[in-house]
Amino acid sequence: MSDSPTVPGPLGAALCYLREHRQIDPRVDAISDNFAYVWISDLQKSGNGQAPGGWIRLPTAFPFGNPHGLVTIEPLMRKDGALVTDAHNPGHDMCKPVIDLGGAHYYSWTWKDCPPIQDPKDILGVVQWYERTIRNG
Amino acid sequence: MKLDFALTDESYHTATALLFGPDWYRPRDPERGFLAALYVGAGVERRTLILGEIIRPLPGEVQWSSTRGLIMTHRYYSRAIDHLQGTAGAGLINVHSHPGPRVDSSPPLPSPQDLESDRNELGAVFRALSPGRPMAAGIFSAGGGVSVREYTFKRPSTSEEALRFERRRPAIRFADRIRIVGRRLRFQEGDPHRKGLPRPFDPVCTDSSILLWGERGQRLLAEISIAIAGLGGVGGMVAEYLARLGVGRLVLIDYDRLELENFNRSQGATRREVRRRAPKAQVYKRVTTGSATSPGFRALARRASVAEEEGLRQLLDCDLIIGSADDAFARQVLDHASYAHLIPVIDGGTVLLPQPDSMVIAAGKSQVAGAGPGHACLECQGVYTQEEATIARETASWGQYVGANAMPAELGKELRAPSVICTNGLVASLIVLRVLSILLGTTPSAVSGLQRYYIESGELHWGAIKECKPTCRKNSFLGRGDSHFIPTGVDLRWKAVREAESKPLS
DSSP states (O other): OTTSOOOOHHHHHHHHHHHHHHOSOOEEEEEETTEEEEEETTOOOOSTTOOOOEEEEEETTTTSSOOEEEEESSOOBOTTSOBOOTTEEETOGGGGGGGGGTOOEEEEEEOTTSOOOOSGGGHHHHHHHHHHHHHHO | OEEEEEEEHHHHHHHHHHHHSTTOOOTTSOOOEEEEEEEEEEOSSEEEEEEEEEEOOOTTSEEEETTTEEEEOHHHHHHHHHHHHTSTTOEEEEEEEEOOOTTOOSOOOOOHHHHHHHHHHHHHHHHHSOTTOOEEEEEEETTSOEEEEEEEOOOOOSHHHHHHGGGSOOEEEEOSEEEEESSSEEEEEOOTTOOSOOOOOOTTTTHHHHHHHHHHHHHHHHHOEEEEEOOSHHHHHHHHHHHHHTOSEEEEEOOOBOOHHHHTTOTTOOHHHHHTTOBHHHHHHHHHHHHOOSTTOEEEEEOOOTTSHHHHHHHTTOSEEEEOOOOHHHHHHHHHHHHHTTOOEEEEEEEEEEOTTSSOEEEEEEEEEEESTTSOOTTTTTSOOHHHHHHHHHOOSOOOOTTGGGSOHHHHTSSSOOOOHHHHHHHHHHHHHHHHHHHHOSSGGGSSSEEEEETTTTEEEEOSOOSOOTTOOGGGGTTOGGGSOOOOOOOHHHHHHHHHHHSOOO
């Protein structure tokens, strides 16, 4: 995390919590306006043999703002091998901040109808929600 | 730079109960005291010291000595330091009572003994805590007077300076004013040495309103500073109403410019100003300066967004904030600022839904809501949701007021929402009535909550929510000042305007 962009206090606290409780090193690869692109190295995919990992878009205001979208290197696949089509935007502008790192596929999932986020510790549930959404395709 | 001391109504009652509770006056034990956390909120022209959580003394931790006066024991100070070390940005204030006569409400003066013990005790606490934390001492008198003095110690940087530390006198500054914030807003003089006269008012120009709230109320209006965030149809009118009512200082914030498209609801603006695309903040500085009734009136115009750090700092100089920017992002920032910095917010706006192919207004709501200490927050009152605030952070499209989700899809594509000057006038009037209620107590039963006017039926209703939801976390940062992270960011609409204006003309 030494060369990562600086993130505001509560988001930084959330990433520390994730580091402790998921035993990973979440890396802030870019901040674009009000959103940070956080690389989660063990983000589980459901597709056959797909390598884990992806950038979750977290608001710099987290936990006072909701996550919005996911950027991946490869297109996501469901368990049955079919492509995840829900809100899939290949080559979308939202990939630009991490395009040099391979970000090519944007999934514009919003936190609508999900439980309220109130605490930096809720980050754990957010990552699990991303994995669940990928699984459900 | 001005210095205020602010506390919530609830903290004020807790403090006075501790200092002047049952059997408060005992000739052999005449003074009482307590320690509390202290936070800072820094604006551009004003710093505010904010009373945080009171650390109640245990039996024997506060004692009276006939030779040394009131003593707060080392054990009590150690306990307080332990508490503060784990709280980001928290400093310490020691507060004690002056028994005196109950009729004297002037700010009490510290005795030489008080100053001596402050220097020793606060100096020791200062060295024990990390840098940048505020230190202060306060006195509450039996008559209701309050004075607070801030201590600035120079942190030793060498071992020689550390040895001399005990002998160095700290800088002392009295808070100019005491601000007590709850459902109502109260002010008291804070500096016992203040020689200046209170700000004057014009008794002829304000004759009709003095008949309602007297000279005391008019003087209070002349002393107050109000920020208006958003100078559209509503904010512009509110600015002029407040200037005419005799408010002494207005901070006018908007990044937008006057255009033909918003001229029809920009009361007081001229075609000449449209032609030169004058910034709205400048337009309303001119309008309010020309219509103000307070002889010492001052208006500050700032081209900024309150959703960004720079705009937010301007608000922290004010006693009350009017939110009239149609944007959930800005509303969320104001909601946080009102609790963290103890500055009440009154938010208002309108949404109008046209019926296609007719002149009928299919639905419309004008609404006003107050938030801040003693009130339910804007989020719990349903004025905005975190989801809406997140969307506003993500897009540069124009915001809507109440019921944004109810907009038909085809209207959602339009750049601007429908708006007419008459509903703006209604909202502006309701906002100013709320200001008077909070400041002067003109309408005690209409001081708090959400008031909504349903345009299609012509009915005005109060919202049912009077308190925050049990899951709401606003109270967890009540009075935390700059220690609380306010979710400011980049206002994408303002960013787009900045970028467009910085491009050279082709």
